[in-house]
Amino acid sequence: MSDDVALTRADAQRMPHPPLLVIESLREYLSSVGLSGDLSWARIGDGHSNVTYGLDVGARRLVLRRGPRPPLPPTTHDMLREARVQRLLADAGVPVPRIVAVCDDESVLGVPFYLMERLDGVVVTDAVPAMSASDPAAIAWAAVDALADLHAVDVSQGELATLGRPDGYLSRQVSRFASLWPTVSRRSFVEVDRLAEGLATRVPTSARASVVHGDYRIGNLMLAPEAPVRVQAILDWEMATLGDPLADLGYFLATYAEPGAAVTPLELTPVTRGEGFPSRAQLAERYALRTGADLGALGWYRTLALFKAAVFCEAIYTRWCDGERPGDEFAPRLAEGVPLLLREAEREARGS
CATH class of the missing domain: 3.30.200.20 (Phosphorylase Kinase; domain 1)
Incomplete structure (x- = not known):
């Protein structure tokens, strides 16, 4: 037992x-x-x-x-x-x-x-499933297409309109996660204040509002078990709200593993580093074609994703240190994983 x-x-x-x-x-x-x-x-x-x-x-x-x-x-x-x-x-x-x-x-x-x-399907992590072995890229294309479809859902009326306050969403995200750091951490990193200040002074203007999943990544998708590749279900809606859809895109790309990129705690589906998968840039281009979105500020959204990930990973690490996550094999790695996320966020910020 x-x-x-x-x-x-x-x-x-x-x-x-x-x-x-x-x-x-x-x-x-x-x-x-x-x-x-x-x-x-x-x-x-x-x-x-x-x-x-x-x-x-x-x-x-x-x-x-x-x-x-x-x-x-x-x-x-x-x-x-x-x-x-x-x-x-x-x-x-x-x-x-x-x-x-x-x-x-x-x-x-x-x-x-x-x-x-409970659905019969496939969640991709570190291996290409049989139904997409001949075309691994189909997994990534299906993921970004499902994200575009989610963001096309009408949230202007009905009960969906009550799920959040899209006005000011990005500013609230920055201030909320910046304020969370001292409550979830006993460590100090100079990058935290620098990132919070830099994000707050350069908040983009949101073009529109949509459902925002909040943790959209390939590992939170269940694919149908047979070809052709399609998303059977989107999982893990804990952080869903209404806001700027590009926050989801930024997070999706930040979690997407590609050759040459740093390995961070967000990399939970390393299979996409392998041959046959599209790049982050190609996925962003496909999303823009599907939605008409202006991706000029995409670097800011990716920086936000990495900053938020550092904060919630630090919360996991602190709880493990307090003995609240016994047997957790992921949390100890965050001793070095969190500062890595902060460094990657600053690198992304400089590039954008």
Whole structure:
């Protein structure tokens, strides 16, 4: 049995850290929403913020998504909002998994969580999947096309219009992440203040508003298991809001691995360094052709992405130092990974 899973509530009380799953409580909840049968579970995904488990409940294949162990920073890991976002986007035709149930009763697992359908698909990380072996570039093209389609969704009316305040989005992003640093870090890097000041003094004018995913990368896409390559679902909507669509593009490109680029903690899909994949510049050009976007300030958006990544990676590192992420193999690497992100952000800023 994993240290993250307790079979009973009594077992959970004896564990040194709150478990991520309490099977006794989970079985009772599943039964209350009409889901019963033999239960099996396995942790899935490469996420380093929220936690995802695959569940088999009788003949049903589900995914459970919850926040990390408390204590949680304010306004983060809001599973109830994330589930609502996915339901609204599904109604708008965006490819997302169907939400099955939402639990706001923290007595079950210690935090709110939701259940969604589990799709049969492929998440690309370090190997080219069979259905695209003859054309690896199709993975990257499908990813950037799905991003363009997401940004084409009308957010001017209906419930989607309530997901955020697009006016002033970029300025708020800079100020928010700059203010977060002293609350999530016990380290000091001169680059933090320099980057925050430089970003704040050169905020571009947003051309339009769209849904912004906030963590759009190839590793958060599920591809259909058969050719031709297509995006079956966009995953991980924790940071979704309304804002400047180029913030998503900047983040997508900052996380996209290409030959010759520095290896940062954002590189969670290293396969794109291999032969046959397009460059970041080619992906940006395709996005511009699909959307008509002016990419003259793209360097600023990439700088913002790297700066934000440094802040949230530092938060992960600090929680690990505090013993709140036991067994985490990713967090220790952030001792050097965060300063690398800050240096890359400054390099990007100089280039732009």
